[in-house]
Amino acid sequence: MPEIRVTPLGAGQDVGRSCILVSISGKNVMLDCGMHMGYNDDRRFPDFSYITQSGRLTDFLDCVIISHFHLDHCGALPYFSEMVGYDGPIYMTHPTQAICPILLEDYRKIAVDKKGEANFFTSQMIKDCMKKVVAVHLHQTVQVDDELEIKAYYAGHVLGAAMFQIKVGSESVVYTGDYNMTPDRHLGAAWIDKCRPNLLITESTYATTIRDSKRCRERDFLKKVHETVERGGKVLIPVFALGRAQELCILLETFWERMNLKVPIYFSTGLTEKANHYYKLFITWTNQKIRKTFVQRNMFEFKHIKAFDRTFADNPGPMVVFATPGMLHAGQSLQIFRKWAGNEKNMVIMPGYCVQGTVGHKILSGQRKLEMEGRQVLEVKMQVEYMSFSAHADAKGIMQLVGQAEPESVLLVHGEAKKMEFLRQKIEQEFRVSCYMPANGETVTLPTSPSIPVGISLGLLKREMVQGLLPEAKKPRLLHGTLVMKDSSFRLVSSEQALKELGLAEHQLRFTCRVHLQDTRKEQETALRVYSHLKSTLKDHCVQHLPDGSVTVESILIQAAAHSEDPGTKVLLVSWTYQDEELGSFLTALLKNGLPQAPS
């Protein structure tokens, strides 16, 4: 029985460390290879020993697919390929391939240089790992080997994020990675065609949320920023370097352009500049507006946003500053925050979620006096705003994607178990497809019934079509022919041709059957009665009474003879060829019921 097996090594009923093993028709594919933000020990990487205890992974995996450049989807890649050992192909889209090493390098620096970890992957390992990457285009079908093919679809979320269809023969799996069904200021919405996969593996971060329209949030954000700078205040927006930061930049940049504002906007430099460069390059991956207008001006060539220098923070007058990191726990954003916190004209806008214990979390929960290192107490007078910009699909969006792809079954990953449970019920209830939500290490087995293509000879097809081609060509039809299996290919040909090809002589196969009839009359009369009975019953067949006393119906022969022992019983000999099986068995059944009483 063919089947698809799915085992999440990470992201099963959990967020972070995405890593899912799929085996489909004997091919093994690993989807994503991420790290977990929450751990600093062995648990931060997926447990690759599940795949094999000894030996190289290359022998067990056909390919690895990375959906996008976030570290919880690609963070373990150098460890996996260089330290554990994998030499096979790694597939990702072009923007992911470009940005991924920057983020990995950044991650490595923090882990090794700042936290002083040993036994971590090196810069060289990142480079070596990236050499194994094969970049794919959107909607490009890539043949991994003779049977396995993959295809990328646009997913929104971040630049270069993609959903992947993995296909072997007629069986297929779609893995969504992270995706967003509502467009934002720099990216479009995820889209997939009706590919009807056997299994759809989808993220479910917001399984129990239906979000408000994005416009209100944007408008609020712009209004707050605008009002503050008009008052002469300074605005601090702590961000992570990639993804949301670009969206907010575009948002502010266009607003400044539209409203003709002159207040300076700064962006703290660092890895952002490199990343921005790639945003400029991959215009085809952005949304309609940016794609349409880039001929006049590339929207990522910011006119109003300039690089930040730490001395600017003390400049008088209003300004807007984007600074990393996003949770105000260290670095430049915290420095600026300390400088500005005392003035009630200023404002800090937190555009995302903050982990407990960070300054960001404290001020969001309303704390107004912060203890800094060195027993200083910082009084926060500036306004604190919270603004959520998230790029995951909400419950409705997930349902919409499931509706678009029309899968046979759904598997949820990348979400919390409790929330998944709700969505699972909904999917089963509304689409009537089975839905799974395995935990890490748990295997889901999905039996499939693959269709087997059979070639048909043109002659046979035409012969059958002559008998009438109805408009409902999609309905199944009965067809006579011979199935020839040769070199693992299947062909349907007419029997004559099959005989010819195989060099066989045709054998006549006849069935004969005796039917006992209670009849005292002579054989000829019995035959005559049989004839008239059949004549009246089978109106549209050719029934003949031959001079030698036998009756024929088409090619079926019926002869009457006296029973050797009992003269009151006549034996009817019915004989038909294999081709007339249907009619023959019908006739025997008819004759077994006996003849109607003859008018005597």
Place this chain on the structure above:
Amino acid sequence: MAAHLKKRVYEEFTKVVQQQQEEIATKKLRLTKPSKSAALHIDLCKATSPADALQYLLQFARKPVEAESVEGVVRILLEHYYKENDPSVRLKIASLLGLLSKTSGFSPDCIMDDAINILQNEKSHQVLAQLLDTLLAIGSKLPENQATQMRLVDVACKHLTDTSHGVRNKCLQLLGNLGSLEKSVTKDAEGLTARDVQKIIGDYFSDQDPRVRTAAIKAMLQLHERGLKLHQTIYNQACKLLSDDYEQVRSAAVQLIWVVSQLYPESIVPIPSSNEEIRLVDDAFGKICHMVSDGSWVVRVQAAKLLGSMEQVSSHFLEQTLDKKLMSDLRRKRTAHERAKELYSSGEFSSGRKWGDDAPKEEIDTGAVNLIESGACGAFVHGLEDEMYEVRIAAVEALCMLAQSSPSFAEKCLDFLVDMFNDEIEEVRLQSIHTMRKISNNITLREDQLDTVLAVLEDSSRDIREALHELLCCTNVSTKEGIHLALVELLKNLTKYPTDRDSIWKCLKFLGSRHPTLVLPLVPELLSTHPFFDTAEPDMDDPAYIAVLVLIFNAAKTCPTMPALFSDHTFRHYAYLRDSLSHLVPALRLPGRKLVSSTVSSNITPHEDPSQQFLQQSLDRVYSVQHLDPQGAQELLEFTIRDLQRLGELQSELAGVADFSATYLRCQLLLIKALQEKLWNVAAPLYLKQSDLASAAAKQIMEETYKMEFMYSGVENKQVVIIHHMRLQAKALQLIVTARTTRGVDPLFGMCEKFLQEVDFFQRCFIADLPHLQDSFVDKLLDLMPRLMASKPVEVIKILQTMLRQSTFLHLPLPEQIHKASATIIEPAGESDNPLRFTSGLVVALDVDATLEHVQDPQNSVKVQVLYPDGQAQMIHPKPADFRNPGPGRHRLITQVYLSHTAWTEPCQVEVRLLLAYNSGARIPKSPWIEGGEMSSHVENSIEGTIPFSKPVKVYIMPKPARR
């Protein structure tokens, strides 16, 4: 070379044809065109290879064929068709047959039999499809012939089982276009088996080819368009097609569902998987709403557009489209809109300062949440958030249409529209502002909404700002704070963009007159008056101060207590503004002053309106001019023209009519004057000088008639006849004058010929109106036409002269609505003393901003003219995108004119003005062949003449010599 050869070929045929025709056509001289059929035949016979033949056919297709020779050409084509083995040539012939059968004046029933014949023997699928197309062309030329149509439908049905999708497509198209509408009638009449076309087409809804499925739906829609009532059973079939794999099928299916829902809105349909039932239109609405989140944007646009026209839908369903149940972690959440509303009603203002302000409230029952509603839930929420701006625009338009028909929905959709003001694409923003303006009668803006609306005033796009001003003109504001806010924001706008001055003043005028009671409590603050102290007198030239005054004075018009709050200088400023900006400042009933302007109360209906009566009377009087002696007639005309002009100045609503009639009378006056000239009595050569007056009169009449024809909107055909008639008279006059002043007869031949052609043209164009022109110049002229044709120029001129004198003055019927086209150039203002300096040989861009009133089709007719001091004139065609349409009858031209010249020693002024281009030839009907052909619209676009219709503006420029 090729052209030369072609000419040679045609020359040869010219001879052939003339020989053939000579015996029959004796009197006609103009028959010089070669017979098309003969030429084609020879060409085709010469062709050695299929490629050659194809080339000949392609060449042949470029030229039109006259109706008379069509049949011959068709015969030759058919003959060749039978012989031809190459399918591509047969294909071209088939397509030519279709094209030829469309020729007007040719009845294609004679070629139908042949076409059906060749159809039966054809093997190639492509040619078959083309032949069916030809049959479609033939069939649609013969809409009355039932038998033909039945036959064609039969043919189509026979080929429906073809294996090629192209053939099936064409068959379905044929069925859709020709399928019989009432089957019972035809059955009796013809004895042919009438088929149930709907059933046949419906069967192909499940064809295996998506293109055929689409064609089937399109055919069904075509049947509907032709007036056949579709069966309700189609609805279920169409619903199934909504989940088709192909976007074009889904898109067509959405249309079909819409059509059925309009046909049977009140039918009841069951809801699957429950035993409830709902109205069909509601069900269809729900289904189309669902398509707003389709995978293909083409379908989404289609669905969003159609939603707008489903007005019968129940309000319950309608309001669902804006509803999206929010939840967060399985708990119910309120939308930002709901929160804003609550905050507003609780009296608290602005928010968002707390984290968790939007914290979710009550728990939701997991079983009750329906994630993909079958109904209309949130369709517009999705549509307005779509990634393609085409979808968003369609959704905004649909919102607009639905809100216009349902006030309660208008109130609800307000929040969403306001949100669209921040869209990233300008077109969408503009569209939503326009939409809001259109529904503004049904809504009152809350303060927080007004705040968002006003924020857009700072937009750098002028279109957006002006659209917003227009919107503010007609919005209702609920509180005095709202008015104050609006004023403050508008003044901010004024300081940021001073060019918006006029638009802002106008906006404040309406804002004031709509909300007098809300302005009243604000007056002391706005005028900064103090109960005890006199305050400084504000600067009268400050646009912001004028803006405030405009608001107050317009509010004071309906609020008599307001002037009591004014200080002395306010009254002085009022008097000044009333004079200088009279269109913005109304007449006020001020204490101790007389009301300056006359009070024409608006409740007088046009019939009783004395000025209307006066106009009518003076015109009636003029038409009796026939019975007066020439001297008296002239005087009467002069008086009346003067009266009419004055009336037009006084009564702006009658200005169009008065001007129009005055112009006509002036033409008549000129004609009479010209005919009174002494020169007619004297021998021609002696009075060369005096004839100047007559010829000048003729010229002027011509000009005036062109103005009458093209400068007024609302001119109907009956007026056009009279205008053309007047022009014809002028032409006759011109002819006579030239005849008298030129020596020799030779040039006269051509002129007479031309004039007679004009008469002929007049007759052809206005054949239907001739009975109304009894006793007129042209009436008499046509009576004498045969004689004129035959006689010599000198006689012709004599006849014309007498007729011109005898002809009566035609009554000009007044059109219902007539407006004179006018234009004002706002920018350049022509006041600047600083010359525009640029390097000679290079170009300088001059921004031109003008408003146009009552101009029809400005994209094609309005041109900009630049006159240089050296007399050089340059005409500029503005791009169609430079024209905006802010309101009915009004247009705005914002364009750039590029100037260039060689170096000057001193700055000098160039004149910029607007011209109205016209082309009287555009009224001639054209043959369909030319329309379909490649060489189409050049004739149409050519300009015959121009009328200047704006005051010229002087621009000071200085081209400097280039520095080396």
